[in-house]
Amino acid sequence: MRRVLIVGASLAGVSAAEGLRDRGFEGEVHLFGAEKEMPYTRPPLSKDAMEGPEPTAETLALHEPAWYAEKGIDLHLGSSVTALDTAARLIRDDCGATHPYDGLVIATGCEARGLPHGILGEGVGDFLHTLRTVADATRLRQRLLPGTRVVVIGAGFIGLEVAATAAKLGAAVTVVDIAAAPLSRVFGDVIGGWFTALHVGHGVDIRCSTSVAQVNRRGDHVDVTLTDGQRMAADLIVVGIGGRPAVDWLVGSGVNVDCGVVCQRDLATSAPSVVAAGDLAIWHNATFGETMRIEHWTNAVEQGRHSAGRLLDDRTPFVSIPYFWTDQFGAKLRFVGRASPDDDVAIEHQDDKSLVALFGRHGKLRGAVCVNAPRRLAEYRAALDQSTAWADVVCTA
Incomplete structure (x- = not known):
């Protein structure tokens, strides 16, 4: 070669x-x-x-x-x-x-995925933002000014990170998601509820179990109509739907x-x-x-x-334990493994500053969410390496 x-x-x-x-x-x-x-x-x-x-x-x-x-x-x-x-x-x-x-x-x-064209009225393109490139980030940063009314569509990792950043810059932020709670499609409603409280505590308006039905231009802003009939005005919309x-x-x-x-x-x-x-x-x-x-x-x-x-002809299978992180309002979420809402879930620890939750399936530990708990993250990373039984982990949690 x-x-x-x-x-x-x-x-x-x-x-x-x-x-x-x-x-x-x-x-x-x-x-x-x-x-x-x-x-x-x-x-x-x-x-x-x-x-x-x-x-x-x-x-x-x-x-x-x-x-x-x-x-x-x-x-x-x-x-x-x-x-x-x-x-x-x-x-x-x-x-x-x-x-x-x-x-x-x-x-x-x-x-970046965009909103369906059928819900977008004429002339709303100038108000829509996605965030995938440095050009996207530069364009968005120029418009994130104190008092700007921002609607974030999508309460996943990108959407919540943008919401947190915009709120810290002084914007008035509303997050909209069709799921029951932020991040709930990955982690379930308990962890979603924890992040709801985190954002609401910092002034972010969280509106879940609804989605965008129509976006129409009204002069220098847009009106956003949700499927449940709620309406709000926005100076810009950030689409964070994956x-x-x-x-x-x-x-x-x-x-x-x-x-x-x-x-x-x-x-x-x-x-x-x-x-x-x-x-x-x-x-x-x-x-x-x-x-x-x-x-x-x-x-x-x-x-x-x-x-x-x-x-170069190394045919070794690729195996891994997925790891990712997100930082929002000083809450440092670190996750190892895999998770879904239908897993067995055990909340090891929860207060308004930190959270540790475990996910299991078929009798084995499958993943761990650790918010502001780096030592526990390291311990559960090792437990995943060892294919630790779910019962053993829950007993010691």
Whole structure:
């Protein structure tokens, strides 16, 4: 193998490039990114980067430009890849140029989901924001001024982080979600209730069990009508209803796609010498006996590096214990493992400052949520490594 192309200048893509070099690959490595900016980290976009000066790709950069030169990684920034031909082993960019490969890493991640067009009235586009890129963050930061009326659609991690940041900047924030409570589709209503109290205590208006029915422009603002009949005025709307895997460019390529890129256990795809990593990769994680797709920072790093090994013929299955975090109003939630509302749930500890909750299934510990409890997080991470029985954990909780 002499020439590897990585499509997606994402955290997973950069990690794949680094993994190739760390494993001794001396051939060509080309990294393609649709954005013109140097590859950057995205989690701060909804948190720290929004609270200070306008965020920039330079301050969020994964590496300095010199790092790519030292590693011999050729950057193709501002270059969208539009098609893949696995038979001819080449990709095509938006200028019509083709680029051959011996090995290919798919790391194009996800795109932000928007609201259905049927509910959007004429002229409301200027008031709508998503948060996926540094350009999105810059545009939003310019408008988050004290007193701004902000409606956040979606009470998941991104939505709540934006709500917390906007409230700290002095905006009047309302969060709307169709679920019964924030984060309840992941963790259930008890933990959702804890985060409701956290946000309400900081002045955020939480409206759940409803969704947006119509958005209409009214001069310099918009009116938002909910499905339960509630109405509110907004100066801007932030849509945080999740991501859609960026796989349109793979249509007709021969790569198996199904709400993401379908991978084997070692992250190989259905096409020869093509692997996938990061937010769009679907694979069977033997640690949990589940097929999953994970949209979190640690997974992107680990899968990027593992995909590099697979191209170099390391067929070891990728296994992991997912880990992610979110910071809101000083509450530092850390989660390890897997969770769903229909798991067995045990609340180990709960007060207005901290929370520890455990999730189990089929007699085994499956996951742990720890808010402002870093020591317990480390203990439950070790317990997951050891496949600890649910009864043993609950007895000691």
